[in-house]
Amino acid sequence: MLGDQAERAGSGLDVPPGPLPEGTVDLRELLAVSVLAAVKGGEEVKRVRESNVLNEKAKGKTREGAEEKMTSGDVLSNRKMFYLLKNTFPSVQINTEEHIDPPDKETVFWDRSIPEDIKEKIQPKKVPAESVTVWIDPLDATYEYTEDLRQYVTTMVCVAVNGEPVVGVIHKPFSAYTAWAMVDGGSNVKARSSYSERTPRIIVSRSHAGKVEQVARQTFGNKTVIIPAGGAGYKVLALLDVPDKKQEKADVYIHVTYIKKWDICAGNAVLKALGGHMTTLTGEEISYTGSDGNEGGLLASINVNHQALVDKLPDLEKASHKQT
Ligand SMILES: Nc1ncnc2c1ncn2[C@@H]1O[C@H](COP(=O)(O)O)[C@@H](OP(=O)(O)O)[C@H]1O
Numbered sequence: 001m002l003g004d005q006a007e008r009a010g011s012g013l014d015v016p017p018g019p020l021p022e023g024t025v026d027l028r029e030l031l032a033v034s035v036l037a038a039v040k041g042g043e044e045v046k047r048v049r050e051s052n053v054l055n056e057k058a059k060g061k062t063r064e065g066a067e068e069k070m071t072s073g074d075v076l077s078n079r080k081m082f083y084l085l086k087n088t089f090p091s092v093q094i095n096t097e098e099h100i101d102p103p104d105k106e107t108v109f110w111d112r113s114i115p116e117d118i119k120e121k122i123q124p125k126k127v128p129a130e131s132v133t134v135w136i137d138p139l140d141a142t143y144e145y146t147e148d149l150r151q152y153v154t155t156m157v158c159v160a161v162n163g164e165p166v167v168g169v170i171h172k173p174f175s176a177y178t179a180w181a182m183v184d185g186g187s188n189v190k191a192r193s194s195y196s197e198r199t200p201r202i203i204v205s206r207s208h209a210g211k212v213e214q215v216a217r218q219t220f221g222n223k224t225v226i227i228p229a230g231g232a233g234y235k236v237l238a239l240l241d242v243p244d245k246k247q248e249k250a251d252v253y254i255h256v257t258y259i260k261k262w263d264i265c266a267g268n269a270v271l272k273a274l275g276g277h278m279t280t281l282t283g284e285e286i287s288y289t290g291s292d293g294n295e296g297g298l299l300a301s302i303n304v305n306h307q308a309l310v311d312k313l314p315d316l317e318k319a320s321h322k323q324t
């Protein structure tokens with residue numbers, strides 16, 4: 001099935017097809033290459049997991065003291081995704097989670113094919129190359145990946161224009177599923193038909209939870225259903241209509257600790273394209289340019305009153321301080 005999907009996404013070439021025009025980039029082409037990059041990265045992620053040789057390493061610690069891990073899945077996916085995008089759009093700023101080792105350069109190029117569904121739904125749209133920032137997460141839910149909890153794992157690409165998330169791709173390598181969306185363009189994924197606003201099921205981190213569980217209960221009531229899950233990509237997909245048996249469903253996604261922009265940009269773009277919202281806990285938009293960190297926590301929702309949720313969340317923040 002992944003084979004079909006890779007075919008639909010186009011394929012990589014090992015020789016350059018000739019330069020694209022400089023100075024401007026076409027967001028539709030960026031979307032097509034982002035889908036291809038997420039699929040190709042996903043193939044590496046899957047291959048390494050199936051080999052059972054992860055070469056797991058500690059990368060450091062989060063501010064909260066959780067161990068940050070890195071595996072061959074992260075490194076090899078990163079190389080594929082980064083060079084596919086960099087070789088196709090050399091003048092675009094690309095920010096990626098993992099370190100790139102220039103001697104390890106990969107010769108992989110886009111074959112210029114745009115998948116039919118993208119051609120049908122999206123019109124070409126040129127923007128200045130310098131206004132674009134691409135964010136790559138070569139393996140979201142690394143922690144769960146090392147525990148062989150494959151359902152949580154995604155690869156993601158996001159394209160921001162002047163800091164606004166505009167194109168998002170979230171790919172599940174182990175389910176051969178890809179969601180993509182472009183703000184004011186189109187998408188291959190949609191919102192569910194209904195959401196529970198009064199008693200929302202809240203999806204939260206299982207490995208970087210902070211105090212999110214206690215405070216969510218204090219804010220939304222003791223009966224609130226809390227779903228702990230890995231991966232920011234997975235948690236955004238939980239808010240949407242995703243045809244994957246292993247995908248849980250939720251009404252709101254909340255994250256209270258620090259998080260990096262490559263973890264959240266693609267989900268933010270997808271939600272925004274579908275009329276949803278991803279903001280800090282105080283309702284501010286997140287700018288996907290400059291620094292790679294997001295300090296204000298995360299609140300993501302779609303087809304519910306996002307502002308009403310924001311208005312409840314100061315309580316959540318106060319409650320979190322009381323708990324210490
Ligand atoms: N406090 C924190 N500091 C740094 N990264 C964090 C973090 N909380 C979450 N993340 C990152 O955000 C992603 C989703 O987290 P979670 O699964 O806990 O919801 C994971 O990305 P990666 O797996 O890509 O590293 C995780 O490492």
Ligand SMILES: [Mg+2]
Binds near residue numbers: 138139141
């Ligand atoms: Mg990652």
